[in-house]
Amino acid sequence: MQGFAKEIVPLSDTFYEQSTLELAKALLGCILVNKSNEGIAAGYIVETEAYIGPSDRAVHSYNNKRTARTEVMYYRSGHAYTYLMHTHCLFNVVSGGEGNPEAVLIRALEPLFGIELMKDRRGIDDLTKLTNGPGKLTKSLGITMVDYGHQLMKPPLFIAKGFSPESISVGKRIGIDNSGEARDYPWRFWVTKNKYVSRHQKSEFVFETEK
Template sequence: MKEFPNGIVPLPQDFYEQPTLEMAKAMLGCLLVKETHQGIAAGYIVETEAYIGPDDRAAHSYNYRRTARTEIMFHRSGLAYTYLMHTHCLFNVVSGGEEKPEAILVRALEPRYGIDLMKTRRGIGELKNLTNGPGKLTKALGITMEDYGCSLTHPPVYLAKGFYPESISVGKRIGIENTGDAKDLPWRFWITNSQYVSRHQKSENVVNLNP
């Protein structure tokens, strides 16, 4: 696993200007960092899902649906889109640019910094299950609805340089069965063979980044 020598360096705004599908892949291996009064907690992103509204029936912004919840999706790229599903807060990165409501869900992390703090927050000790789900990782890192709309180029929540995956796998998104043809779109990306992904399933394609 390759790590950058200069420590935690937030990614610049330019990173977030990529097309959504490209950024969903580029986010793999990046650090997701949350700073709180309790300390820093961070993990390498190992799994993402892209949502490209308004034509994506699985997206909250499908058909330009603009509500109090989705409002931030219509703003510039590189902002945090958090929302509640049942009792869980889920974390997304706004993409697509202004008035193009798209976002990328972070589904799973490989724990890296503040692991003891994450274990305390989750109440578990097993590293493999600490952040292997979108609700698990937000609780472990301390990401909440208060982070809605935050810029991701600086604290308290941000993406930073991490490592380059050797290969990524591509497949269908999870948990969107009632969305027509959208359920079959191959817009889920994960680091091949990572033990920290939220769900292991057969990939439709594997992209070797370092052949």
């Protein structure tokens, strides 16, 4: 890979062996990279949501529902779980270990590399709106349903070490109003005060990360 990506190394499979809640926090500050025929695009992960099935009514694998769509969630941690929501492709990191259908949704990125390519793909120039949502970031990076099941430890789509957030905010997940008590679980995490977060709501709490 040319330029900045030459020094970027994918995280190993052991990184993904954390519990889903811990992984959702550990992913903050990491770099999501995708290389396509159009070029390389990348951004810092600044917002995530944890989905822990089969007891989590907000997750596709609720009640251990195993379908063609959720099959990859039963794989080893570190695979890409992509699915369509209306007309948007959403990108998730499979977690929980083999046989445990859990995942972390990547909700927002801070643009880092390939910004002009992102602008062309989205048809907008406002940097703060390029990747501040799960459907926006996949379009900006060129992530599609073709990436379903891809192992994130290797290119062209992978996650690399980035920065360590000074603090992380925690709150309720977004867009799951019909999921009973699960809608109130504080399983959304974001880099505190980051302007690229998809929605700035009052956090349940903020905690300082270890240095």
